Structures are given as C-alpha cells and as structure tokens.
Amino acid sequence: MDGSRVLAILNHKGGVGKTTTCFNIASAYADQGLNILAIDLDPQSHLSVSLGLKDTGLNGVDELFLEHAEVPGYILNVRENLHLIPAGLRLGEVEKLAAKGRQQAMVLRNALQPVLHHYDLILIDCPPTSGLLNFNALFAASEVIIPVSSDYLALHGLSQLLRTLKSAERFMQKELPMWIALTRFTTRRRLSNQVREKLIKYFPRQLLATAVRENAPLAECPSFGKSIFDYSRRSNGAQDYAALADDILYRRVMSNDEPALH
Ligand SMILES: Nc1ncnc2c1ncn2[C@@H]1O[C@H](COP(=O)(O)OP(=O)(O)OP(=O)(O)O)[C@@H](O)[C@H]1O
Ligand SMILES: [Mg+2]
Structure with missing residues (x-):
C-alpha cells in the first residue's frame, strides 16, 4: 500500500459524523493489521475521549503549534496498531496564530514528515470550523473524506465547501481527491433517500458506496x-463502518445503476 495516504475527515458543518467516522474506520484498519496514526485536530478532544483517553489534559497537537515541538514525543499507542496524537488543552488558542501568516498553515504537514513512512494510513479528525486548523489538515492531507449526514440542510453549504477545497487545491498546487461519506442514513425516511439521490446526481464519482445507517450503538460506544x-x-x-473503511481503501463509489446497499 502507498504509505503516504493521509485522510482529512472534514466538514465545516458540526455533528455530521466526522469523529464517529474517523474513530471507527481507524479502528477497522487497525483490526485488519494496518498501522494507523489518528490525529485529534479538534479542541473538543472528542476523538481522544472516544478512544478512551480520560485525561484530555495531555499535550499533543497544540504543542506542535505553540512550542514548535516535534511529533514523536506526542504519539500515544492506544490499541494494537492504533496510535493517537491528542488535541491538547491549548489547541483552541491556535486559531489566533492565523494572523502570523502562511507558514502557520504548514505546521502539521511539516511536523508529520518524519513519521509519515511509519504508518499505512494517517487519519485527521477535523474541527467544525473553517480556520487555521482545517487549513493545516488540508495541507497535510493527500485526500479528503467529507461526512454528510442524511438530514435537512445536509447539502446546504456542501457545494460551497467543495469550492473552498478546489481553491485550496489551486493554492497548494496539488490534487486533493475528495470523497463523500453518507452518514446517519435512515433507510425508510424519504428525506434520507432524497439526500442520497441528490449526492449521486451531483457527485457521481465521489460518493462512497456505503451509506452508514443511523444506529444507536454508534452513539453509545464512545462512552465506553x-x-x-x-x-x-x-x-x-459495525457492518457499515467495516464496509465504508473498505470503500475508502479501494476507492469504491456508489453507482447510479445499482440499488443502495441497504
Ligand atoms: N450513524 C450514526 N448513528 C447514530 N448516532 C450517530 C451516528 N453518527 C454519529 N452519531 C452521533 O451523532 C453525534 C455527532 O457525531 P460526531 O461527533 O461524530 O459528529 P462530528 O461531525 O464529529 O461533530 P463535531 O462537528 O462537533 O466535531 C454524536 O453524538 C454521535 O455519537
Ligand atoms: Mg467531531
């Protein structure tokens, strides 16, 4: 496998399933024996908490920005094959550095360089904002996964987000393949199906094959x-996230001609 796949799980909209997706696909890959690094780039520290880290006061990504620290000292081995860089208590202060210029957008990318080849995949859980942290994720990423929840307003802002990503690509002068993951899907709800149909129509080559269903255990498992x-x-x-993890690995998209998987 190409050892340098770095996936940013990104959507400026809140509560669409970014952390749930990041956490569970990272776990799926680690269970398969792939060596994974997950990065908690959200000051809310939800990824770290989901992975069972009670002490969210640990330092992590915040010190890469605020102390010019190096990555290796902050990597925690949280499960077999699964490593985490926590957000750190002061990550919220980082957005203020935006005024300090373009170089600040490269901090994460530069910091990851020495460890890139240690991992099969690196996953970044992004915050629901549109500031410096997300720019860092885009610079560091080789691909972007955009979770979209199957509800009212889900599509609102999506084309704007994709335009922003396109202009980021131009700015960075690199291609950034983008994939959409449909989350919180309710098979029998007309609205969910309408969202899916629209996504297939407008993003035929980018909508990942599996729609992740609304499922209570997904909301329960982080508290354990x-x-x-x-x-x-x-x-x-579990079925849906195992399938979605494979969709991402093998770049499988939903086809217009086939019925949905559920
Ligand atoms: N498929 C699902 N079925 C049931 N609950 C879900 C599902 N996906 C996510 N949730 C729940 O929805 C809430 C929001 O999900 P999550 O935290 O993953 O979103 P997010 O995009 O990371 O949010 P934020 O923008 O705040 O970081 C959480 O309580 C989560 O447990
Ligand atoms: Mg989150």
Whole structure:
C-alpha cells in the first residue's frame, strides 16, 4: 500500500459524523493489521475521549503549534496498531496564530514528515470550523473524506465547501481527491433517500458506496471508550463502518445503476 495516504475527515458543518467516522474506520484498519496514526485536530478532544483517553489534559497537537515541538514525543499507542496524537488543552488558542501568516498553515504537514513512512494510513479528525486548523489538515492531507449526514440542510453549504477545497487545491498546487461519506442514513425516511439521490446526481464519482445507517450503538460506544467493533460487532454500525473503511481503501463509489446497499 502507498504509505503516504493521509485522510482529512472534514466538514465545516458540526455533528455530521466526522469523529464517529474517523474513530471507527481507524479502528477497522487497525483490526485488519494496518498501522494507523489518528490525529485529534479538534479542541473538543472528542476523538481522544472516544478512544478512551480520560485525561484530555495531555499535550499533543497544540504543542506542535505553540512550542514548535516535534511529533514523536506526542504519539500515544492506544490499541494494537492504533496510535493517537491528542488535541491538547491549548489547541483552541491556535486559531489566533492565523494572523502570523502562511507558514502557520504548514505546521502539521511539516511536523508529520518524519513519521509519515511509519504508518499505512494517517487519519485527521477535523474541527467544525473553517480556520487555521482545517487549513493545516488540508495541507497535510493527500485526500479528503467529507461526512454528510442524511438530514435537512445536509447539502446546504456542501457545494460551497467543495469550492473552498478546489481553491485550496489551486493554492497548494496539488490534487486533493475528495470523497463523500453518507452518514446517519435512515433507510425508510424519504428525506434520507432524497439526500442520497441528490449526492449521486451531483457527485457521481465521489460518493462512497456505503451509506452508514443511523444506529444507536454508534452513539453509545464512545462512552465506553470502545470502537463499534469491540462494543457491538453484529450491529448495523459495525457492518457499515467495516464496509465504508473498505470503500475508502479501494476507492469504491456508489453507482447510479445499482440499488443502495441497504
Ligand atoms: N450513524 C450514526 N448513528 C447514530 N448516532 C450517530 C451516528 N453518527 C454519529 N452519531 C452521533 O451523532 C453525534 C455527532 O457525531 P460526531 O461527533 O461524530 O459528529 P462530528 O461531525 O464529529 O461533530 P463535531 O462537528 O462537533 O466535531 C454524536 O453524538 C454521535 O455519537
Ligand atoms: Mg467531531
């Protein structure tokens, strides 16, 4: 496998399933034996908490920005094959550095360089903002995964987000493949199906094949510090995230001609 795949899980809209997706696909890959680094780039520290880290006061990404620290000292081995750089208590202060110029957008990318080749995949859980942290994620990433929840207003702002990503690509002078992951899907709800149909129509080559269903165990497992695979292996959530993890690995998209997987 190409050892330099760095996936930014990004959507400026809040509560669409970024952290749930990041946490569970990271766990799916680690369970398969891939060596994974997950980065908690959200001052809310939800990824760290989901992975069972009670002490969210640990330093992490914040010190890369605020102390010019180096990455290796901040990597925690949280499970077999799964490593984490926590957000750190002061990550919220980082947005203020935006005024200090373009170089600040490269901090994460530069900091990751020495460890890139240690991992099969690196996943970045992004915050629901549109500031410096997300620019850092885009500079560091080789691909972007955009979770979109299957509800009212889900599509609102999506074309704007994609335009922003395109202009970021031009600015960075690199291609950034983008994939859309449909989350919180309710099979019998007309609205969910309408959202999916619109996504297939407008993003035919970017919508990942699996729609992740709304599933209570997915919301429960973070409070036990367990992935969906450890918490409820037979749940729809476990099935869907295992399939979505493969979609991302093999770049499988939803086809217009086939019925949905559920
Ligand atoms: N498929 C699902 N089924 C049931 N609950 C879900 C599902 N996906 C996410 N949730 C729940 O929805 C809430 C928001 O999900 P999550 O935290 O992953 O979103 P987010 O995009 O990371 O939010 P934020 O923008 O605040 O970082 C959480 O309580 C989560 O447990
Ligand atoms: Mg989140």
